Amino acid sequence: MIDPYQTLGISEEATLHEIKRAYRKLAKELHPDLNPDDRHAADRFNDVSDAYDILTDPEKRAHHERARNSWGGGRRGFDGPRGTPDEDMFDPSFGTGESLSDLFGDIAGNRRGRGGTSMIIPGEDMAEFLKLPFVEAAVGAIKTLALPTQVEVEISISPGIADGETIVIPGYGFPGMGGAPPGNLNVIVQIEPDKELRRDVFNVRMDLPVTATQAKRGARIKVRTIGGELALQIPKNAKTGQELRLEKMGFRDPVSGRRGDQIVTLTVKPARKRKKA
Numbered sequence: 001m002i003d004p005y006q007t008l009g010i011s012e013e014a015t016l017h018e019i020k021r022a023y024r025k026l027a028k029e030l031h032p033d034l035n036p037d038d039r040h041a042a043d044r045f046n047d048v049s050d051a052y053d054i055l056t057d058p059e060k061r062a063h064h065e066r067a068r069n070s071w072g073g074g075r076r077g078f079d080g081p082r083g084t085p086d087e088d089m090f091d092p093s094f095g096t097g098e099s100l101s102d103l104f105g106d107i108a109g110n111r112r113g114r115g116g117t118s119m120i121i122p123g124e125d126m127a128e129f130l131k132l133p134f135v136e137a138a139v140g141a142i143k144t145l146a147l148p149t150q151v152e153v154e155i156s157i158s159p160g161i162a163d164g165e166t167i168v169i170p171g172y173g174f175p176g177m178g179g180a181p182p183g184n185l186n187v188i189v190q191i192e193p194d195k196e197l198r199r200d201v202f203n204v205r206m207d208l209p210v211t212a213t214q215a216k217r218g219a220r221i222k223v224r225t226i227g228g229e230l231a232l233q234i235p236k237n238a239k240t241g242q243e244l245r246l247e248k249m250g251f252r253d254p255v256s257g258r259r260g261d262q263i264v265t266l267t268v269k270p271a272r273k274r275k276k277a
Contacts, residue, residue: 004052005055007051008022008052016056023049027048031177120179122176123174123180125173125174125184126174127186128145128185128188130188132157132189134193135226137161137191139227140157151172155169161189166187166189168186170184171184171185172185173185197225199251200263201260203250203260203261203262204261205264206262206263208221208223209267209268209269210267212268212271214234216236216237218235218236219233220233225246225262226250230246239268240266241265244264247261249261
């Protein structure tokens with residue numbers, strides 16, 4: 001008799017979610033459709049399927065635990081009378097034990113016993129990271145991403161996207177089996193820090209060093225913004241820590257549609273002392 005825990009490569013304390021995940025992985029690797037001339041893979045596939053049947057059926061799992069205890073080994077035992085499901089069977093995500101058809105969808109041939117099958121298995125989702133310069137994240141961009149499936153996908157970046165935000169692209173995940181649809185592509189955005197600009201909710205902040213002369217007399221200085229360079233007027237007698245605003249040069253609020261400002265904080269550099277001749 002097979003040990004279903006060893007067959008699936010899981011611990012005896014595995015939850016139903018862990019059982020399902022292990023089975024799905026092994027069933028895809030060993031499926032007869034992918035290994036048409038491999039008898040060992042076919043036998044392993046059948047053992048894996050039998051192990052899943054045992055561990056996801058409360059009565060079969062209870063029977064197996066009683067048998068293990070009668071061998072003098074095994075785990076703590078299966079609590080409850082015959083037919084009483086283990087607490088894992090009440091996982092709200094999966095119900096009280098799933099059949100193969102519940103797990104994979106339609107199964108042509110409806111596998112039972114030792115026959116082959118042609119399963120319809122939806123493709124799994126794929127996760128990829130996309131690094132974006134600060135300005136492109138602020139104003140939006142079109143990026144091309146090469147996937148492990150040898151496919152390139154064009155991604156539209158919305159203006160003001162946040163660091164860590166996920167863009168979901170249906171149908172660009174891993175391919176399915178038996179004609180099933182592919183999974184989704186989840187693109188996780190990573191915004192690269194800018195040397196001068198930083199985000200503050202919907203505003204953009206930057207520090208601007210000015211000379212003592214510029215601070216005293218006033219000056220007009222070009223500064224970077226997310227929309228390109230703009231001239232900023234430094235008032236006379238400006239002080240360190242003084243904040244100047246470039247209106248509507250920040251991020252757009254997706255709810256109100258209003259744009260934030262760019263806030264420039266001045267740092268007055270001390271005047272250099274002239275050396276005596």
